[in-house]
Amino acid sequence: MSSAVHKYAAPPGKALSAHKYAAPPGKALTARMGMWLFLFTELILFGGLFLLYAVYRTQFSEDFHYAAGGLDTGTGTANTLILLTSSLTMVLSIAFLKQGRRQASLGLVLATMALGAAFMVNKVFEWTAKFEHGLYPSSDILVEHTPGENMFYGMYYTVTGLHGIHVLAGIAVLGWMAWTMLPVPGPRMESSEDGKARTESGEDGDARMRSEVVERKLENAGLYWHLVDVIWIFVFPLFYLIS
Amino acid sequence: MDRNHPQSPGFVTKPVAQDGSQSAASHVMVWVALVMLTGLTVTVAGLHLGAASILVAIAVAAVKGTLVLSRFMHLAQEPPVFKVMLGVAISILVVIMVFTFVDVAFR
Numbered sequence: 001m002s003s004a005v006h007k008y009a010a011p012p013g014k015a016l017s018a019h020k021y022a023a024p025p026g027k028a029l030t031a032r033m034g035m036w037l038f039l040f041t042e043l044i045l046f047g048g049l050f051l052l053y054a055v056y057r058t059q060f061s062e063d064f065h066y067a068a069g070g071l072d073t074g075t076g077t078a079n080t081l082i083l084l085t086s087s088l089t090m091v092l093s094i095a096f097l098k099q100g101r102r103q104a105s106l107g108l109v110l111a112t113m114a115l116g117a118a119f120m121v122n123k124v125f126e127w128t129a130k131f132e133h134g135l136y137p138s139s140d141i142l143v144e145h146t147p148g149e150n151m152f153y154g155m156y157y158t159v160t161g162l163h164g165i166h167v168l169a170g171i172a173v174l175g176w177m178a179w180t181m182l183p184v185p186g187p188r189m190e191s192s193e194d195g196k197a198r199t200e201s202g203e204d205g206d207a208r209m210r211s212e213v214v215e216r217k218l219e220n221a222g223l224y225w226h227l228v229d230v231i232w233i234f235v236f237p238l239f240y241l242i243s
Numbered sequence: 244m245d246r247n248h249p250q251s252p253g254f255v256t257k258p259v260a261q262d263g264s265q266s267a268a269s270h271v272m273v274w275v276a277l278v279m280l281t282g283l284t285v286t287v288a289g290l291h292l293g294a295a296s297i298l299v300a301i302a303v304a305a306v307k308g309t310l311v312l313s314r315f316m317h318l319a320q321e322p323p324v325f326k327v328m329l330g331v332a333i334s335i336l337v338v339i340m341v342f343t344f345v346d347v348a349f350r
Contacts, residue, residue, distance in 0.1 A: 029322070036325060040332035047336040054340070055347050073285065080281050088274040091315045092267055226316045233307045237300035241288035 063148020069243035076240030086115035
């Protein structure tokens with residue numbers, strides 16, 4: 001079989017109705033490319049904050065070291081491991097979906113959401129503890145500390161807060177994906193075992209195209225989730241490991 | 244054999260499923276590497292090496308980030324244009340950072 005034959009090709013004898021379910025082969029590629037372009041804007045967004053951090057860190061080096069001692073390295077490490085594991089469940093859910101193992105894929109999407117939620121629960125405990133110690137922007141306690149310490153905690157709340165919003169957005173996107181992947185009666189959720197049967201009629205072909213759309217969406221949701229993980233990979237040492 | 248059957252050669256040569264060839268085991272190995280690197284960076288930070296500490300931390304973070312980008316985000320299997328795009332984005336970031344630091348240093 002020639003390499004020109006790909007999964008979007010119509011089955012033999014069905015060429016005339018191929019337009020019904022033959023998506024252009026470049027569609028998944030351009031969808032991913034669009035997602036990457038969006039991710040670059042995220043990179044610049046957080047890059048600007050990292051730049052701010054770097055400049056103030058050089059100006060208030062000692063204060064940053066001292067203030068970072070107030071952060072709980074254990075919580076930060078736990079959250080790092082949680083996010084790394086969520087990236088694993090995310091990438092596996094996409095791999096399983098491509099193998100047609102939709103139930104397993106859906107389970108892994110839900111696991112990714114649960115890990116994201118666990119990350120946020122840790123974050124809430126962490127922030128609450130800081131607030132109880134009076135360590136929040138412009139607090140009575142913090143204003144009496146050095147400008148550098150105030151700058152550190154300002155950066156800490158801005159960066160981890162913005163990152164937390166991204167985690168919440170990721171959970172929402174994955175929730176929408178899970179909803180799309182829920183097993184429903186009819187052709188929306190079919191296993192790969194009947195891959196042959198699916199191509200025999202136009203209606204099943206539509207189902208196949210829908211499954212390709214789900215695959216594409218989950219891929220892009222995964223790209224977003226992994227980027228949020230990449231950002232945390234840099235946030236973690238810069239804030240939690242410099243005391 | 245129907246070409247849409249998973250065992251058919253036509254199915255294997257579909258253009259967007261290169262990462263389908265990446266086994267679950269290889270993803271788990273990447274995760275193990277990421278966890279070990281996290282352990283390394285936490286351990287090194289605990290040694291209080293001073294100025295070298297932050298360099299090690301950023302180097303380890305860069306390796307971890309590269310692993311996630313190339314293996315979990317499948318950048319390794321994407322066409323070259325994706326890597327060029329990433330290179331442009333990172334270059335813009337580097338230019339902004341270098342010029343800001345030059346400005347701050349000679350202010």
